[in-house]
Amino acid sequence: MPFTPVPSDFYDYALALTDREREFLGELRSTLDREVAPIVDDHWDRAEFPAAVPGIIARAGVVGLGYPETRPFENSATFRGWTAFELARVDASTATYVGVQNGLVAGSIGVCGSEAQRAEWLPKLASGEVVGAFGLTEPLSGSDSAKGLRTTARRDGDEWVLNGSKRWIGNATFSDMTIIWAKDEVDGQVKGFIVPTSTPGYTATKIEHKMALRMVQNADITLEDVRVPASSKLEHANSFKDTSSVLRQTRAEVAWLAAGVAAGAYEAALRYTTERIQFGRPIAATQLVQHHLATCLGNITASIGMCVRVSEMLDAGEQRDEHSALAKAFVTSRMRETVALAREMCGGNGIVTDYGPGRFFADAEAIYSYEGTREMNHLIVGRAVTGHAAFV
Template identity: 65%
Template sequence: MTPAAAASLDTTERVQRAHLEADFYRFQDDLTDVERERVLALRAFMEDRVAPIADRTWADAEFPTHLIRPLAETGVLGSGIPLVARFENSAVYRGWAALEMGRVDAGMATFVGVQSGLAMNAIAVAGSEDQQRAWLPRMATGELVGAFGLTEPLSGSDSARGLRTTARREGDTWVLDGEKRWIGNATFADVVVIWAKDVADGQVKGFLVTTDSPGFTATKIEDKISLRTVQNADIVLRDVRVPEERRLQRARSFRDTAAVLRLTRCEVAWQAIGIAVGAYEAALRYAREREQFGKPIARHQLVQDLLVRSVGNITASIALCTQASALQDRGDHRDEFSALAKAFATARMRETVGWCREVLGGNGIVLGAGVARSFADAEAIYSYEGTREMNTLIVGRAITGHAAFV
């Protein structure tokens, strides 16, 4: 192809024909033809619609809600839920979808993780068939936005035991009281899955709380330095009344909550890889273009060392997450598999974005240079869906047979 012909290709065609340079061992080639086609379509959407505005929305701490419906057309919302999935797909595919979104905008990846991975999966895992039919199709199209209310001001890693939000039954109605914190999507969500402790039996149960319910308030958390696009909120529930028909009928204890988290934790690991990929691509591009001492800095040994270490981290993380997702596809999905993937991939992401920022020197702290946003957003991904330390303890329990949580 001549340079002129190449230049005439629109963005979609150029994206679809390209392999990710960061996929050094070509893992993506192992997807099915349909899955690969859908990943490329998602890549085109992220490049065409999200990338041009990502720096601005991050700087303004705003989420591009006008892109929710178009994003839903790519099939990423509810992609692992048979009732609403637009095509047959694997956990490995869903991981690659998370990577592609994280590569361009961690905020958009997090929105999908909350909407699809947490809120929709909570209904799919713990809701009745009637609840699934009532809520999931409209959430899959983006007509309804969901959120997931588990974390509290005084309860994060100890949610299994330390949940303070309560649910009290009065006839066919439940009365919820408590507070939640760091709840993504909550400022513009239509429904929030609230996890609360039943005062009668002490067990954690799930409730579908519409955001127009009297006594429900969601206040945006301001002044974040990471994932600024994500609309995290503090939620207050004061005598919020929820009918029994909106209690998740198959959520009987925190084990059911944990089943949802098990499904999403590995996808967060894939998001982390995407953030590292985005930073690596920007650093590689910069190294090829930036000249010092009369030559591109890509010809400097120390710069090559940083880039090789970065692509090594990315490759190792893809390998580990691919196997963790493949085990899920085979029905062997254990807490420790997701925990190791999340702990490893986020730690390697944190290293990688630091090295990539170093390649850019002072330009690495400027949004338009392509690394600063990834560098900042990595900090939130490193901590949410289970800190590295908590995931380490989950793996440690599995390999030693001894729990060391307290």
């Protein structure tokens, strides 16, 4: 499928990708427009995740990018960011599903797993044979996960015993396995475990009444004497620094996802304002609407530029926590303004899913907070530039 930059890529950043990468994105965009876009509004309204999406995503080849076990062709972090962008400009919930499956779950195994764990799990995640979830956040531990994690792990012979609870875990109501992060009772270090969801003592309960990312099936997880073999511990996950090495990559991709949400809202508003006739002409012909459109486009263009640079730094091995933290904080803030302006330009029609901006507007609120709030990411940046930690 031929690739052309979308209207929200005003500076044609995507043209810097390789021919193979652009071809992949063109095929992905066609698949999303044909198979995902027509079904998301209905499922979003009903707070249900479409059963067809995992298969669609698996056939599209999005999961496993960056790992030789699953996607042998060379691709850049910038390209992987663009896949998140393309997914999110159609639907943030679908992009979040992929972010969990590919970034957090496959990422945990790709970064922290042994060769045997990579060989066993990465192909299954890429093919959709296995759906994964990522269990870090807890009811009483979100921003302070580095020190405040309460879920425990205790070695007992050839097994580990896990006890505790997790909250806001995406995909968890239908996942086959979950990466559980728990604090070792012996050394107090955070370690990661591959836990099949069929394991006795593991339960997941859907979180109801959400106003954002309604398609995403978030769950509360309870772990009561959950026993897993020693081989289920991620070999290279032995402290929260190892957890952070996963989050450093995914936080940058969340910035890409936020830019995609802003782009989806902007493009929907652009279509609406060029078609909506008031006082005998399209409302896009008015100064106020054009001012809003230009503001949205500026936000998106600046966001893409920041995302591209952070991804380049990741490929070069130069990206640090503060780089991805600044990108996530800045881009989600610009996203929040953009979706609000997009909704505003649609007037009353902006609060229903029929016209697009309403769904993006609601979903943006969750993306603004997950994988690190703006305030916490600003503190990560502040510590880097001042040399002083302001964390409590």
